[in-house]
Amino acid sequence: KLTDVSEPHVPQEFKASIRGATASWIRKGAKMDRAVLLNDITKIARLALKFPLSFVDLPACAYAIFQGLRSAESAQWCAENFHKKLLPFLAEQIHTYETIQLKRLLERTLEALDAEILKSAHAFSGCSAILVL
Numbered sequence: 001k002l003t004d005v006s007e008p009h010v011p012q013e014f015k016a017s018i019r020g021a022t023a024s025w026i027r028k029g030a031k032m033d034r035a036v037l038l039n040d041i042t043k044i045a046r047l048a049l050k051f052p053l054s055f056v057d058l059p060a061c062a063y064a065i066f067q068g069l070r071s072a073e074s075a076q077w078c079a080e081n082f083h084k085k086l087l088p089f090l091a092e093q094i095h096t097y098e099t100i101q102l103k104r105l106l107e108r109t110l111e112a113l114d115a116e117i118l119k120s121a122h123a124f125s126g127c128s129a130i131l132v133l
Helices: 041-048 073-091 099-118
Strands: 033-038 062-068 127-132
Touching (some): 062 073, 073 127, 099 127
Antiparallel strands (some): 062 127
């Protein structure tokens, strides 16, 4: 059965300036947090994950801070895998996102990271996160 749907979102370009910074928390001489800046989501999706996000408005950026609780291992793992979880979720919809949908997308990203890290050796390290899209 075929269903009529609206046309995909046509990307728009907006002027924006984005800056990010973190203040590191150091415990026993080790930096406990990791910051990630995805400064061009469309380019990262195309190069790293080999799929286009041509329907996303520009600039499209994401910023995340992961802070380890007992050690930095889980924060490091989340920082390295954040884009691998976020971008496929973002690619699921080619139409305009509502704010509540973007919030749910970030929640799903954290849930996916959490599910995988609980299966790893870093499960008891613990991590908290702040995400901006």
